[in-house]
Amino acid sequence: MDSASDTGKARRTRNASGSHFRQSKAWRTFPLSKLEKITEEDAETLFRKMRWPATDGEPVCPWCGSHEHWYLANQRRWKCKEASCRKQFSITSGTPLAHHKLSFKQMLSAARSFTKGAKGNNAIDLTADVDFEYKTGYVLQQKYREGILHSMRDERLTGEVEIDGGWFGGYIKPENRKINRVDRRLKANLNGKRRVVVGARERRDGGRMIVGVFDTEDQACAWLSESIDIMATVYADEAPAWDDLHATHDVKRVNHSELYATGDKNIINTNQMESFFSRLRRMETGTHHHIAGRYLLRYASDGAWREVKSRVDHLTQTHDLLKAVLAAPQSRSFSGYWQRGSANHVDSLFGDIFAGLH
Structure with missing residues (x-):
């Protein structure tokens, strides 16, 4: 029988023959x-069904919720019949994909390419697959990530939940001369750009996951307390930042300075969270090479989504991505991105980053 220390990445991504899930026909x-x-x-039909799953693709006005409308064939959009509304709308109105100039097949192809990589997908590879400008690919990817981020906002984790934090960013280039180099591990020599990604993950197949970005792990404690059901069992390491969770939850700890797992059958561990951080670091170093602090939450949510979808087939992943994007409100950060500067700095899943435009 596998120990609990083996119930993380290995069981989720490998089949009975020992080969990786992505090597299988499934x-x-x-x-x-x-x-x-x-x-x-x-x-276009697929996008309609992803946008309005409750009506099997029958349009619903995004402004008033009415099911009555006229179809404007020349414009490939609808006009609401509600007297107090009468607004026109398309499949992507009110979503991050609003005002798009791409065809539906191009956006579907981009979604397929985006979900193809286990360690993320960079904009250059996307433009090679779909044949459009780098700027278009970059913004489209960020809108996909906002859809993923939005899909995590209302999650409240239950059952057995692992929590952990990992530090990202703040790279300091070494001086040319050895005599001028400093110990980059010391707090006095840091540049203040390091940030911690804190995540919580349900310990079960297909378990949900949430992530947040903070200046310190201590700042995440209140957020974790609100996001994890009070009846859940929490597994954490020895970091003092998690001490306050003992007041509200049943917390079991493992001291990583001494061992990786403990308890009966090594049940007390944070291996699934370590699997996520391993994936996120490989996304940073192998796919994106650098993630700016203002975008860290988006990339962290991207990595978390890929982690929990690791045993989901490619077509279903593509459909799940489109459902998430088409269920999200219009993007404040990336609508007209190249016309007005950089995106908003967003760290909280619960921040109202989607409502309205500037």
């Missing part, structure tokens, strides 16, 4: 040959 449900057979009309 993963390969959306090959390029299938994408090539999809027409623009097919892609």
Whole structure:
């Protein structure tokens, strides 16, 4: 029988033969040959069903909720029949994809490319797959990440939950001459740009996960207390930042300075959170190379989404991504991004970063 220390990444990503899930036929449900057979009309129908799943693709006015409308065939949009509304809307109105100039097949192809990599997808690779400008690919990816981020906002974790934090950013380039180099581990020599990604994850197959970005782990304690059900069992390491959680939750700790797992069958561990941080660091070093602090939460949510979807086939991942994006409000940060400077600095899943535009 596997010990609890083996119930993390290995069990989730490998099948009985020992090969990785992404090497199996079960993963390969959306090959390029299938994408090539999809027409623009097919892609538009798919987007309709992803946008309005409750009505199986029948349009619902995003402004007033009315189901009555006229179809404006020349504009490929609808006009609400409600007398107090009468607004026009399309499939992407009121979502991060609003005002798009891409075809539906291009956006579907981009979603397929975005979900293809276990360690993320960079904008240059995306532009090579879909054939549009780098600026277009970069903003589209960030809108996909906002959809993922929005899908995590209302999560309240239950059951067995692991928590942990990992530090990112704040790289200090060494001086050329050895005599001028400093110990970059000392607080006095830090540049103030390091930030901590704190996450919580349900310990079960398909378990949900949430992430946040903070200046210190202490700042995350109240957020974790609100985000984890009071009846949940929390597994954490020895970091003093988690001490306050003992007042509200059943917390079991492992001292990582002495061992990685403890308790009966090594049940007390944070291996699934360590798996997430391993993925996020490989996304940073191997795919994106650098993640600016203002975008760290978006990339962390991207990594968390990929982690919990690690045993979901490619086609389902693509559909889940589109559902998340089309259920999110219009982006404040990336609507007209290249016309007015950088995106908003967002750290909290609960911050109202989507409502309204500047």
